[in-house]
Structure formats: structure tokens, C-alpha cells
Amino acid sequence: MNRIAIRQSACAGLGLFSSFAVLAQPASGGVISFGLGSSIPTLSDWGMMALVGALGLFAWNAFRRAGHGAKFYSLLAAAVAVTLVLGSVFGARNAYSNGSINAANYIGSSYNFPANIDEVVYNAGDKDVFILSIQATPGYTVVTPNTLPQCQVGMKIPAHSAIPFCYVRVQGGPV
DSSP, X not given: OOHHHHHHHHHHHHHHXXXXXHHHSOOOSEEEEEEESSOOOOOOHHHHHHHHHHHHHHHXXXXXXXXXXXXXXXXXXXXXXXXXXXXXXXXXXXXXXXXXXXXXXXXXXXXXXXXXXXXXXXXXXXXXXXXXXXXXXXXXXXXXXXXXXXXXXXXXXXXXXXXXXXXXXXXXXXX
């Protein structure tokens, strides 16, 4: 096989793998995001994409000037493959909830939780945590849980809070 055929096969395999990786992700009913009480500078999603795009252009230009343009595309395909593998492995780590969410484990990130059960939110960490957002995925609705108090956006969950601190629930199903 020549190099072009190998690259085409690799790209086709990568596309097939990514489509299966997306299909393997279990559906969640909702997403809850947490952050620290102190201000930590971060990039938004669009800022991160702009940074990655700018770094990609710099890398492409450096490879092109050195006469290694083909190596750039091979490295790009490998980086996408590694990102998809790591995303499918670590992105689904919380796909099936056991009914309780330790907010300290998800500071600066989100937690996907299933529908139709009351999720307990608590904080076993050493720092206060705030609820940044509670969103239902399409086809689901955030509802009042059967057990109170209900988690609210902006709610402060103190460090070492007892189980339960608050509850969150979404109901419905995919349309």
C-alpha cells in the first residue's frame, strides 16, 4: 500500500471509530455544573476552540516551512484519535449515576445524571462549591424533586456538607 492509501484508510477508520464512540455514549437526562467560590480565570468553550485553532495554524505553518506537511496531517489524525479515545473513556465515567453527586469531584466540570430519579448533591471536599448550571437535555425537563431542598443555580454547597445537601431531578424521555 502506498502512503495515500494508508492515510485514506486511517481517516476512514477514524471516522468509523468516532461514529461508534458517539453512539456508545449513554443518554443523560440532565447536566449539572459546579465551580469554586473563588474566582479562577478560565477560557470559555469558544475561547478554547479559538486557542486550539490558533495553535493548529502555528503548527501547520511550522511543519509546512520545514517541508514536513505530510507529518502534520499524520500527527493531526493521531491527535484526533487520542482525543476521541480519551473522551469516550473518561467522558463516560459518570454516565450511570448511583443517585449521589459529590460536587467536590466535579469542580470546573459537569456531571451527567439520569432522568426520573432524585439525585443527591453533597460536598465532601475542603472548599465551598457553587452550582453554576442545571440543564435538562432535549426531551427532558427539570422538575421539583420528590425530596427537598431542591438544588438551585447559584446555591452554595459548604465544604464537608452532610449527605444530603440538596436534590436535583429531571423527568421525561427522548423525543
